[in-house]
Amino acid sequence: MAGIAVPLGLFCGANLDDPRVRDKGRQWKERTARIARFDHRGDEGSRVAPEVKGSFALIVRPTARLWTRHMGATMVRSTASGIQVAPTFGKQARLGTDPWSFAAPSADGVPFLLDMATTTVAAGRIRNKANEGLPTPDGWVLDREGRPSNDPLVAKEKGGFMTSLGGSPENSSYKGYGLAVMVNILASCLSGATLITDPEHTKKPVGQDIGHFFMAIDPAIFRGAGDFESDVASFLGALRATTPVDPAQPVMVAGDPQRKTAETRLRDGIPVGAGLLAQIRQIAQAAAAPWLLD
16 A cells, blocks of 8 residues: 655646645645555445545545545545446447545535446446346447447446446547546556556456545635535535426435435345346355345
8 A cells, every 4th residue: 555645735727836825735634545456445435425524525446434534524536447448439448437436524414425437337237237137228338349239248248348427429428438547547547556458457466456546635724614514515405406307306416316225225125136136046055055035
């Protein structure tokens, strides 16, 4: 693991030679960490959400929890991942789902929490379609020639690809492609982890050498106590108050759907599709383990 903790100012539209900017940079409480020689670290959103209090965060992937717990900061995280995606206009896999996260605290205690892949959908959603023998919607999958497909096995087993966020050049897949490149630059180039485009990247003697990047920012450097959180709450509240197309489906912001789903799962349990259940049963039988899911 390699980490850095340095004073650094981030400014948008500012003259970096301005003395006020230089002074703010000296005061700035920002911390970044980059990690190499790592493995898959699972869901990020669940790690960031409980700790985003008085801070905001950007993750270009590992654990934001350590940063937000001690700093009360906004968090950013990103992580490079396994090859599953062809660049826009290409038909050779060069990129992964390459997820990143951003979280910001809110005065109402409900943080903004964006946790997303840079592909149209997460790999697990394609796997779920394959498990249940269902087609994928348009825009999720390309075959080995780069042509649209609705067969989930094309991406899993037949040499095809997942699509970058957007699904096609006509729908701006270059934006998802660009985000994936950003993630790899921060998580791999900056950390010294093996590049996803390195032909030897799967032959490391120990682990997968996946790179990660996190950054936590203390908003108190720029705003009075509680002002940032209050503005976040006001902004998100206005978005949620937008008149919906369907009254039964209110407008939400990032993090709301996941919190709603978590409440439902805790109350009603986690649904398991028939196809996946059959696979689990086969594993249990092969291991001579008792079946407890009926």
